[in-house]
Amino acid sequence: MKLYHFPLSPNSRRVVAVLHHLRLDCELEAVDLSKGEQMQPDFLKLNPNHMIPTLVDGDFVLWESNAIMQYLCSKAPYTSLYSTDARVQADINRWQFWQAAHFGSACSVMIFEKVVKKFFMQAEADLQEVAKGEERFHRFAQVLEQHLKGRDWLVGNDVTLADFSVGSFLALAELAEYPMAPYSEIPRWYGNIEQLPAWISSAPPAG
Numbered sequence: 001m002k003l004y005h006f007p008l009s010p011n012s013r014r015v016v017a018v019l020h021h022l023r024l025d026c027e028l029e030a031v032d033l034s035k036g037e038q039m040q041p042d043f044l045k046l047n048p049n050h051m052i053p054t055l056v057d058g059d060f061v062l063w064e065s066n067a068i069m070q071y072l073c074s075k076a077p078y079t080s081l082y083s084t085d086a087r088v089q090a091d092i093n094r095w096q097f098w099q100a101a102h103f104g105s106a107c108s109v110m111i112f113e114k115v116v117k118k119f120f121m122q123a124e125a126d127l128q129e130v131a132k133g134e135e136r137f138h139r140f141a142q143v144l145e146q147h148l149k150g151r152d153w154l155v156g157n158d159v160t161l162a163d164f165s166v167g168s169f170l171a172l173a174e175l176a177e178y179p180m181a182p183y184s185e186i187p188r189w190y191g192n193i194e195q196l197p198a199w200i201s202s203a204p205p206a207g
């Protein structure tokens with residue numbers, strides 16, 4: 001298998017974390033988004049959305065990080081990351097869809113305005129966009145905060161794909177200046193993810 005990724009992207013880090021957690025053999029190839037490498041014709045043949053992560057497994061090409069994570073679990077003999085129990089699996093799916101549709105898209109506004117523009121475009125953040133992102137962030141962070149009360153993980157008693165999917169956006173909380181002040185459960189839970197060997201080993205190189 002080969003995974004096209006960009007180390008700074010939360011969308012690809014969570015896939016790399018799952019690869020490490022499951023100890024799966026997979027070649028990693030970095031696609032440098034800051035140089036526009038995702039627009040190369042050969043890459044566009046794999047993913048016409050020009051996005052990482054993208055997985056190639058023989059003649060099978062898969063894009064969308066959450067779909068890739070679920071597929072990788074089918075490569076492991078059994079993993080509690082993605083239980084085979086229908087309700088537990090539905091619960092994990094729920095949080096993965098929620099990340100893709102709501103929480104992640106709120107975080108992405110701040111990542112774009114405060115990180116991508118500053119480091120890759122040498123441009124200023126649009127404060128109106130930041131305000132809209134923050135409002136959206138609070139709407140969904142409140143849901144996450146309430147759910148995490150009395151829990152160490154999003155679903156059940158162990159780490160699942162749900163934690164990697166939602167948690168991946170917290171890695172950029174400081175850099176992207178998410179408005180984290182009202183929340184205590186979210187950083188407590190993210191602290192559990194930060195201690196996972198697979199999360200540590202999937203971190204982008206410093207500097």
Ligand SMILES: N[C@@H](CCC(=O)N[C@@H](CS)C(=O)NCC(=O)O)C(=O)O
Nearest residue numbers: 009011038050051052053064065066
């Ligand atoms: N929904 C997609 C989002 C992937 C995504 O947004 N990738 C960004 C990097 S974080 C990308 O490749 N952007 C390059 C571009 O849009 O040209 C997933 O979960 O895989």
